[in-house]
Amino acid sequence: GAVVSQHPSWVICKSGTSVKIECRSLDFQATTMFWYRQFPKQSLMLMATSNEGSKATYEQGVEKDKFLINHASLTLSTLTVTSAHPEDSSFYICSASAAGGPDTQYFGPGTRLTVL
Amino acid sequence: GENVEQHPSTLSVQEGDSAVIKCTYSDSASNYFPWYKQELGKRPQLIIDIRSNVGEKKDQRIAVTLNKTAKHFSLHITETQPEDSAVYFCAARSNAGNMLTFGGGTRLMVKP
Numbered sequence: 001g002a003v004v005s006q007h008p009s010w011v012i013c014k015s016g017t018s019v020k021i022e023c024r025s026l027d028f029q030a031t032t033m034f035w036y037r038q039f040p041k042q043s044l045m046l047m048a049t050s051n052e053g054s055k056a057t058y059e060q061g062v063e064k065d066k067f068l069i070n071h072a073s074l075t076l077s078t079l080t081v082t083s084a085h086p087e088d089s090s091f092y093i094c095s096a097s098a099a100g101g102p103d104t105q106y107f108g109p110g111t112r113l114t115v116l
Numbered sequence: 117g118e119n120v121e122q123h124p125s126t127l128s129v130q131e132g133d134s135a136v137i138k139c140t141y142s143d144s145a146s147n148y149f150p151w152y153k154q155e156l157g158k159r160p161q162l163i164i165d166i167r168s169n170v171g172e173k174k175d176q177r178i179a180v181t182l183n184k185t186a187k188h189f190s191l192h193i194t195e196t197q198p199e200d201s202a203v204y205f206c207a208a209r210s211n212a213g214n215m216l217t218f219g220g221g222t223r224l225m226v227k228p
Binding site for chain 2: 032093097106112
């Protein structure tokens with residue numbers, strides 16, 4: 001149990017385009033999902049906390065207008081990177097905590113974004 | 117906010133030896149400390165976790181110890197195997213928001 005999926009697993013796009021990444025909890029309901037960014041050989045940096053039915057909470061330094069987060073249901077959160085630029089190239093990973101469950105966060109497989 | 121420091125950044129051991137990774141945290145209100153293993157290009161996988169009301173937890177070859185007074189916790193891997201080679205991350209969760217703050221990671225290499 002506690003499986004989190006992400007789609008797509010990798011994407012290459014041209015500079016200026018927008019990219020949407022989906023994060024789904026497959027076998028549990030997640031009131032809270034988290035979005036992280038991970039650069040090569042670095043740690044996971046929390047970008048935002050996504051709560052179902054409410055606005056996301058962004059970490060300091062993360063532009064909310066550039067990284068749009070929508071958590072429309074208890075099993076789906078989306079991250080849209082708007083007007084992507086080469087510096088946005090990174091590994092984006094989501095995680096989810098089960099509603100009413102233990103503290104454990106389960107991670108998705110990640111999405112590798114390359115902006116040309 | 118919470119700040120988590122992790123040491124060492126790289127660790128090389130011989131197969132069969134033990135490996136110890138240490139983390140410190142800054143927020144005394146943090147109450148949950150998971151450890152994740154991440155292989156190259158893959159998702160972090162939870163390997164063990166500990167809560168603030170427990171001082172030690174063990175699961176086969178893996179153990180975690182927590183010293184709340186000193187605000188540090190450690191991961192111990194005994195009888196290391198080549199498949200233990202990966203990057204390990206510690207994390208701490210503060211009471212507010214259920215968010216995790218990660219350490220910088222330790223690249224463990226187990227030589228056969």
